[in-house]
Amino acid sequence: xxxxxxxxxxxxxxxxxxxxxxxxxxxxxxxxxxxxxxxxxxxxxxxxxxxxxxxxxxxxxxxxxxxxxxxxxxxxxxxxxxxxxxxxxxxxxxxxxxxxxxxxxxxxxxxxxxxxxxxxxxxxxxxxxxxxxxxxxxxxxxxxxxxxxxxxxxxxxxxxxxxxxxxxxxxxxxxxxxxxxxxxxxxxxxxxxxxxxxxxxxxxxxxxxxxxxxxxxxxxxxxxxxxxxxxxxxxxxxxxxxxxxxxxxxxxxxxx
Amino acid sequence: xxxxxxxxxxxxxxxxxxxxxxxxxxxxxxxxxxxxxxxxxxxxxxxxxxxxxxxxxxxxxxxxxxxxxxxxxxxxxxxxxxxxxxxxxxxxxxxxxxxxxxxxxxxxxxxxxxxxxxxxxxxxxxxxxxxxxxxxxxxxxxxxxxxxxxxxxxxxxxxxxxxxxxxxxxxxxxxxxxxxxxxxxxxxxxxxxxxxxxxxxxxxxxxxxxxxxxxxxxxxxxxxxxxxxxxxxxxxxxxxx
Numbered sequence: 001x002x003x004x005x006x007x008x009x010x011x012x013x014x015x016x017x018x019x020x021x022x023x024x025x026x027x028x029x030x031x032x033x034x035x036x037x038x039x040x041x042x043x044x045x046x047x048x049x050x051x052x053x054x055x056x057x058x059x060x061x062x063x064x065x066x067x068x069x070x071x072x073x074x075x076x077x078x079x080x081x082x083x084x085x086x087x088x089x090x091x092x093x094x095x096x097x098x099x100x101x102x103x104x105x106x107x108x109x110x111x112x113x114x115x116x117x118x119x120x121x122x123x124x125x126x127x128x129x130x131x132x133x134x135x136x137x138x139x140x141x142x143x144x145x146x147x148x149x150x151x152x153x154x155x156x157x158x159x160x161x162x163x164x165x166x167x168x169x170x171x172x173x174x175x176x177x178x179x180x181x182x183x184x185x186x187x188x189x190x191x192x193x194x195x196x197x198x199x200x201x202x203x204x205x206x207x208x209x210x211x212x213x214x215x216x217x218x219x220x221x222x223x224x225x226x227x228x229x230x231x232x233x234x235x236x237x238x239x240x241x242x243x244x245x246x247x248x249x250x251x252x253x254x255x256x
Numbered sequence: 257x258x259x260x261x262x263x264x265x266x267x268x269x270x271x272x273x274x275x276x277x278x279x280x281x282x283x284x285x286x287x288x289x290x291x292x293x294x295x296x297x298x299x300x301x302x303x304x305x306x307x308x309x310x311x312x313x314x315x316x317x318x319x320x321x322x323x324x325x326x327x328x329x330x331x332x333x334x335x336x337x338x339x340x341x342x343x344x345x346x347x348x349x350x351x352x353x354x355x356x357x358x359x360x361x362x363x364x365x366x367x368x369x370x371x372x373x374x375x376x377x378x379x380x381x382x383x384x385x386x387x388x389x390x391x392x393x394x395x396x397x398x399x400x401x402x403x404x405x406x407x408x409x410x411x412x413x414x415x416x417x418x419x420x421x422x423x424x425x426x427x428x429x430x431x432x433x434x435x436x437x438x439x440x441x442x443x444x445x446x447x448x449x450x451x452x453x454x455x456x457x458x459x460x461x462x463x464x465x466x467x468x469x470x471x472x473x474x475x476x477x478x479x480x481x482x483x484x485x486x487x488x489x490x491x492x493x494x495x496x497x
Contacts, residue, residue: 138351138355138391161351162348162349162350162351162393163349165393166345211346215347216349216359217311218311218334218338218339218341219360219408220331220360221363222363224363226363
């Protein structure tokens with residue numbers, strides 16, 4: 001069964017795709033931190049961040065629809081955390097509503113804070129989508145390794161990447177087998193079957209983990225994770241790093 | 257038969273739940289031999305294989321390449337006994353083919369250039385060099401099996417152990433695999449109940465049942481003995497062998 005969710009766009013060749021993954025990871029983290037830490041209600045810095053991202057998306061040759069679609073994932077989180085912010089206390093009351101003992105007040109300050117959080121979270125998710133869509137997952141792991149991310153974390157991520165598809169495959173096969181045997185059953189029975197399937201999936205994954213561990217031991221693994229590196233920086237990487245630092249520094253100075 | 261590279265004397269093993277898997281296995285395999293290990297489901301084939309590189313250790317004696325398998329010697333033996341598991345999904349656990357084939361050499365403490373060289377040689381040996389940067393989950397089962405073999409070839413093993421190598425393979429991939437195994441010169445232990453596969457890839461056969469070797473001999477001696485094969489539930493329809 002085919003599923004390319006994680007690496008869907010990693011074959012699109014572009015100047016951004018070809019950058020050294022380490023530089024890319026650092027560059028995007030710098031951009032992200034800069035976006036998150038920008039203070040004040042002035043929209044100018046955010047417009048500039050948006051412009052940087054627009055340039056990067058163009059350079060990356062990713063379909064805009066793909067970036068937007070992937071970015072929507074942040075929406076529920078933003079709404080959940082930011083929904084109440086417009087109702088925070090503030091001097092400039094725009095609208096109020098008396099609901100018995102509860103008074104709901106919408107303030108301008110609250111609304112502004114909400115807008116900033118929404119913009120920040122969308123800009124941040126653009127960074128994340130851009131980074132992951134232009135970097136193959138294995139390369140991303142290599143870059144994190146090289147940047148001294150703990151080996152254990154890398155190993156967990158790499159197993160997740162490797163076995164996500166295997167587990168998904170097992171689940172799809174189980175669902176097929178279930179559907180093949182359950183014609184016209186009620187939805188309630190479906191949920192019951194689903195619960196059983198999740199249980200079976202857990203046990204199978206646990207057993208697989210043991211089998212994988214045996215395979216690792218058979219090839220010399222003794223609890224110590226060893227990694228190898230093979231990246232080389234070139235002129236394009238240096239240019240990207242310098243441009244990114246200069247732009248971010250400029251925006252931050254300007255914002256103050 | 258050459259000098260024995262595998263000597264097993266009265267090997268017994270029970271799993272923690274108490275089920276006895278091996279009940280006194282005796283077996284000797286000479287250098288360069290290809291031994292087929294046959295037996296019905298639950299006969300103890302896989303359990304026996306796991307003793308060959310010290311992952312499991314039962315009572316009795318297992319001597320590999322002249323070294324007794326103990327807790328101390330097992331790690332060094334693991335590089336010399338390449339174990340290919342039945343399910344390549346378990347064998348291939350790294351994000352790329354390169355990382356997977358390089359895992360063994362890297363963990364044996366080899367340097368970057370040497371690992372690189374081992375990976376290329378192993379992939380070339382199984383004719384999969386073009387797949388070096390691919391991710392395992394996008395490969396077909398036949399490709400996965402070949403790469404699973406490469407993951408142990410990269411450690412330059414003296415003994416190659418394969419558990420059910422032909423399972424789930426279509427006829428063409430199965431034939432390719434037989435050709436590949438024929439080209440590999442090291443001592444081989446192949447556990448399978450695909451008797452045709454065994455007869456084409458092995459020089460000797462041992463029949464395992466209820467955790468003990470019931471018979472051992474040349475391919476024709478064992479696979480040709482209809483009464484023996486029938487008795488241990490290994491019989492194929494007439495003319496299949």
